[in-house]
Amino acid sequence: MRFHVVLLVLAILLVFTGCNKDSQDATTSKPTPYVISIPKFFPTELNIPPDNPMTVEGVELGRYLFYDGRISGRTEPDSLMSCSTCHVQAHSFVCGIDNPRFPGGHPYGLTGILTPHFMLPMINLVWVNNGYLWNGSLAPGNPLQAKRRLEDICWMAIVAPHEMYGDTNRSTTLIQSINGYPELFEKAFGSRTVTVKNMGRAIAQFVRTLISADSRFDRFLEGKVQLSEKERKGYVLFMTETGGDCFHCHGGEGNPLFTTNLFYNNGMDSIFGDPNDRYGFTGNAMDVGAYVAPTLRNVAFTAPYMHDGRFKTLDEVINFYSSGVVWSSSINPLMHHVSTHGVQLTPSQKSDLKDFILTLTDSSFVTKTAFARPSGFPDEK
Amino acid sequence: MKTSNVIMNLKSAVNVCITAVLVTAGLLIVPSCRKSGVTEDGSSKPTTLIIRFENMVDTLPLILDSMLYENSSDDLYKVSDLQYFISDINLHRNDGLNYKALNNDGIHYIDARTPSTLYWTINASVPSGTFDSISFTFGLNAEKNYSNRFLNPPERDMNWPDILGGGYHYIKMNLSWKKTGMVRAYPFNFHLGIGQIYKGNVINTDSILNYVQNFFYVNLPASAFSISQGQTKFMVVTMNLNKWFSGENEFDFAKYPNMMMQNQTAMHNACLNGRDAFTVRFTSGGK
Numbered sequence: 001m002r003f004h005v006v007l008l009v010l011a012i013l014l015v016f017t018g019c020n021k022d023s024q025d026a027t028t029s030k031p032t033p034y035v036i037s038i039p040k041f042f043p044t045e046l047n048i049p050p051d052n053p054m055t056v057e058g059v060e061l062g063r064y065l066f067y068d069g070r071i072s073g074r075t076e077p078d079s080l081m082s083c084s085t086c087h088v089q090a091h092s093f094v095c096g097i098d099n100p101r102f103p104g105g106h107p108y109g110l111t112g113i114l115t116p117h118f119m120l121p122m123i124n125l126v127w128v129n130n131g132y133l134w135n136g137s138l139a140p141g142n143p144l145q146a147k148r149r150l151e152d153i154c155w156m157a158i159v160a161p162h163e164m165y166g167d168t169n170r171s172t173t174l175i176q177s178i179n180g181y182p183e184l185f186e187k188a189f190g191s192r193t194v195t196v197k198n199m200g201r202a203i204a205q206f207v208r209t210l211i212s213a214d215s216r217f218d219r220f221l222e223g224k225v226q227l228s229e230k231e232r233k234g235y236v237l238f239m240t241e242t243g244g245d246c247f248h249c250h251g252g253e254g255n256p257l258f259t260t261n262l263f264y265n266n267g268m269d270s271i272f273g274d275p276n277d278r279y280g281f282t283g284n285a286m287d288v289g290a291y292v293a294p295t296l297r298n299v300a301f302t303a304p305y306m307h308d309g310r311f312k313t314l315d316e317v318i319n320f321y322s323s324g325v326v327w328s329s330s331i332n333p334l335m336h337h338v339s340t341h342g343v344q345l346t347p348s349q350k351s352d353l354k355d356f357i358l359t360l361t362d363s364s365f366v367t368k369t370a371f372a373r374p375s376g377f378p379d380e381k
Numbered sequence: 382m383k384t385s386n387v388i389m390n391l392k393s394a395v396n397v398c399i400t401a402v403l404v405t406a407g408l409l410i411v412p413s414c415r416k417s418g419v420t421e422d423g424s425s426k427p428t429t430l431i432i433r434f435e436n437m438v439d440t441l442p443l444i445l446d447s448m449l450y451e452n453s454s455d456d457l458y459k460v461s462d463l464q465y466f467i468s469d470i471n472l473h474r475n476d477g478l479n480y481k482a483l484n485n486d487g488i489h490y491i492d493a494r495t496p497s498t499l500y501w502t503i504n505a506s507v508p509s510g511t512f513d514s515i516s517f518t519f520g521l522n523a524e525k526n527y528s529n530r531f532l533n534p535p536e537r538d539m540n541w542p543d544i545l546g547g548g549y550h551y552i553k554m555n556l557s558w559k560k561t562g563m564v565r566a567y568p569f570n571f572h573l574g575i576g577q578i579y580k581g582n583v584i585n586t587d588s589i590l591n592y593v594q595n596f597f598y599v600n601l602p603a604s605a606f607s608i609s610q611g612q613t614k615f616m617v618v619t620m621n622l623n624k625w626f627s628g629e630n631e632f633d634f635a636k637y638p639n640m641m642m643q644n645q646t647a648m649h650n651a652c653l654n655g656r657d658a659f660t661v662r663f664t665s666g667g668k
Contacts, residue, residue, distance in 0.1 A: 240544065242584055245640075337639070
């Protein structure tokens with residue numbers, strides 16, 4: 001009998017050690033799974049960490065927090081700042097070159113300090129597996145454990161001098177005190193206590209829902225529409241080595257994200273000094289001057305372009321790739337036209353290429369209600 | 382009912398409960414034990430072939446991003462990216478029976494920058510016995526090479542434009558080269574895939590007359606080996622990069638305008654050379 005009791009205790013221990021805190025929380029809160037519908041030809045592997053599964057309640061909470069300026073820990077109208085202060089839906093979640101608050105499209109924080117780089121659009125981030133930010137440093141390889149995941153952006157933005165320049169205790173205390181939020185946290189994560197970790201989890205869930213797959217080019221791939229003759233010519237230029245050779249870095253029909261999410265020195269400079277380039281993260285000499293290739297989806301809405309916003313228009317970007325490429329020892333070999341300073345497109349080819357790139361415009365993405373500012377915050381309901 | 386009977390019944394009930402809990406725990410534990418390699422039916426270990434892919438430049442191991450190498454045309458070069466597909470590995474027996482590795486539909490992707498891709502473990506019913514030789518397809522054959530086959534990276538990023546024939550690059554070797562004495566090294570994109578025949582040899586996608594499958598079969602020299610039941614055999618397949626640039630067609634980087642995808646002559650010549658780029662050896666361990 002004693003032997004049986006010992007075995008029983010062991011068995012119970014074995015069974016219960018498999019139950020972690022999250023699953024206990026899930027039992028009490030029972031959030032509803034949020035299923036991401038994967039568009040045709042899109043990758044089937046999603047970057048959703050096991051400890052932050054997508055739920056309807058998590059996404060809803062994340063949307064509120066994304067748009068609520070009180071996440072900065074402040075209540076004075078002039079000091080409110082949220083993710084959406086800079087990440088504007090109408091511009092595919094960059095601030096936009098015509099933003100009245102951020103002239104030229106270069107955002108700055110509550111104290112006026114400019115961000116190190118211009119903005120990247122927040123499109124299809126659920127498929128980013130190589131690290132976030134221009135240099136990809138928000139990645140599993142980051143030596144700082146707290147700077148490895150999309151979930152970590154929340155606390156980073158709260159404390160960064162060039163963003164909210166606050167502190168996380170102040171933010172969590174304020175959010176905790178707002179009617180409605182504790183209930184939303186309980187529904188999403190099983191606890192009414194507001195933590196910066198759960199704030200980050202919720203915002204990351206919302207951001208992972210920001211999917212663009214409804215451009216004219218998507219409908220072309222599905223055989224529903226035809227491209228115009230100019231767009232078709234531009235498409236060929238996009239996809240061929242003897243044309244613009246855009247596809248190696250920016251995808252195409254075989255990669256409808258329109259980015260590899262990889263990092264390239266694309267020949268913009270021959271002298272470098274940015275401590276936040278890819279080299280600043282990897283230490284690999286070939287990464288000097290390298291940055292992620294941004295998605296070209298909705299590029300019509302995301303000016304200015306490049307990490308330093310040097311190009312104000314798409315025409316300037318195309319001109320650069322046509323005749324402005326400069327050599328450096330770390331230029332990516334895919335920039336094989338560097339000996340002629342670019343792909344040397346004619347004016348007509350440039351126009352065709354631009355027309356094709358504009359078929360990647362997904363207007364529904366910038367108007368979709370589910371991505372927009374909520375009609376009211378939890379304490380306003 | 383006597384007290385002793387009640388106690389006996391209680392003991393019996395407790396024993397039933399304990400047994401139920403133990404059985405449940407056992408069910409929970411046993412599946413995790415299977416992962417450790419102990420088969421459910423106690424049968425012997427599978428016969429396994431572990432292939433390691435090794436990239437060399439003559440006698441030097443490939444070190445990415447290092448200007449250490451020279452081809453037979455006296456071009457100095459460094460390689461920044463090396464990615465390729467090997468498929469349809471066949472083990473040929475002297476009785477005429479072949480064994481074809483079917484893991485991942487018989488396709489393996491190799492990226493010199495990603496160590497995990499340098500190994501391919503084949504343990505799905507490899508038959509024991511003596512094999513005369515080994516062969517494989519470099520790239521993907523026509524049947525397997527269709528667009529949107531791979532939706533996820535890294536294989537996805539090998540996609541080959543539909544307008545140029547579709548499917549996937551067989552190899553992407555992005556390198557920079559220079560002649561001795563030159564200061565600047567210039568890019569060269571050594572990319573192979575489906576080729577195109579252009580009307581009048583003028584490169585214009587509106588005048589493509591035909592497409593050419595450039596994949597090829599490699600019969601590995603001196604590749605006879607034996608494997609016994611339950612044995613794990615280690616095989617190293619070496620690709621010598623310089624062989625791509627020498628042989629039937631000496632490959633001078635200066636001869637081509639830094640790229641090949643729309644130059645069937647260049648791709649054809651490279652493929653002729655590539656047949657001799659591979660060798661195999663067997664080792665007692667994973668090195």
